[in-house]
Amino acid sequence: MKKILVTGALGQIGSELVLRLREIYGANNVVATDIRKVDCAVVQSGPFELLDVTEASTFTTIARKYNVDTIMHLASLLSANAENNPLLAWNINMGGLVNALETSRELNAQIFTPSSIGAFGPTTPKDITPQDTLQRPTTMYGVNKVSGELLCDYYYHKFGIDTRGVRFPGLISYVAPPGGGTTDYAVEIYYEAIKNQSYTSYIEKGTFMDMMYMPDAIDAIIQLMEADASNLIHRNAFNITAMSAEPEDFAKEIRKHIPSFKLNYDIDPGRQAIAESWPNAIDASAAKKEWGFKAKYDLSTMTEDMLKKLEKKLVQHAG
Incomplete structure (x- = not known):
């Protein structure tokens, strides 16, 4: 490139x-x-x-x-x-x-x-x-x-x-605001945790979806584009994925940093139906084998970094 x-x-x-x-x-x-x-x-x-x-x-x-x-x-x-x-x-x-x-x-x-x-x-x-x-x-x-x-x-x-x-x-980022995706609750939950110590999820408890922190997504794009073409079968x-999680998983990790955090539910039937049509967890073995994909962040390390970066961002905007 x-x-x-x-x-x-x-x-x-x-x-x-x-x-x-x-x-x-x-x-x-x-x-x-x-x-x-x-x-x-x-x-x-x-x-x-x-x-x-x-x-x-x-x-x-x-x-x-x-x-x-x-x-x-x-x-x-x-x-x-x-x-x-x-x-x-x-x-x-x-x-x-x-x-x-x-x-x-x-x-x-x-x-x-x-x-x-x-x-x-x-x-x-x-x-x-x-x-x-x-x-x-x-x-x-x-x-x-x-x-x-x-x-x-x-x-x-x-x-x-x-x-x-x-x-x-689903991609999770502190830089750009949510953009109309079904997995956007996993971004919004961090904003609301810092602002209000509570969040009302439009996705039902127990609905698992694959997620990834944006730094891993960026690295994956660059790594794939630089990969030797002769190694690519697919x-x-x-x-590709970093974690499979449901709303309660995010809440549990957030409470390690914000103990008072509360998670409520008000289900959006449209987005819930989309979420239920998607996998709970996908197999990324082909990406690992063909071009060495490996995510650096799991739910715990992502949550820690996300809250730290987002809090700094919100303070700067308020100032």
Whole structure:
């Protein structure tokens, strides 16, 4: 990777990935793009371009302008938002991906695009979900992700494009606010623990989902993109995870730092239905074997770091 273009650069993943990439590869070698522009570190620290990923010609024009050899395509509508507006989700998630792949084909650029545990469905084995298994999702987001996995495989086999990707679990970050995902409760719970010592979860007690702390997710992207292509059997949509947890697990860890913390429930039927269609815990052995994936954070170490960083952030904002 020498010249990298990142779409959705102001989103949950992009806002941290861009800064990390600029540290490694140099600020001028990482072009951040998004449909909006705000005054923030991503915009200030290197090249930034406005880009609606559904506009094919603009996508390719920007990539050519900077002579990019790598595209990290993160722009998408997340699970809960996608279910509320399925046609918009299809247009952004699939239309944007096609444009990213076509741009990669024209420039012969390597491309990363994330899939998700949302690509699985209620008929997928829920425990130790295999790398290769039945995928019949019942959400528009899930349909987009399965379609995207297949499309990336197609561009690799048909055109020889170096496509790579992972199936992200729920991602937890103190940097960007929640962005309309089903697993966002696992971010919100930390904010509310610090602000109010209580949280009302929209996900039911006992609902397990895979999760990962954002530093591990960022490392996984970079590690996969730098991996020797000859070692990659699956290429796209590697299962990765750091922990499988339910709301009470988060509460238990938070109480080690905030003993008065209380967890309540007010279930959102829509997001609960999505959560129940996803696995309880996935098998990440293919990623470990093919490119050495290993998460550094578990629930305990993540909680400690998350509370410390978030408290500092909230104090700064209050000041």
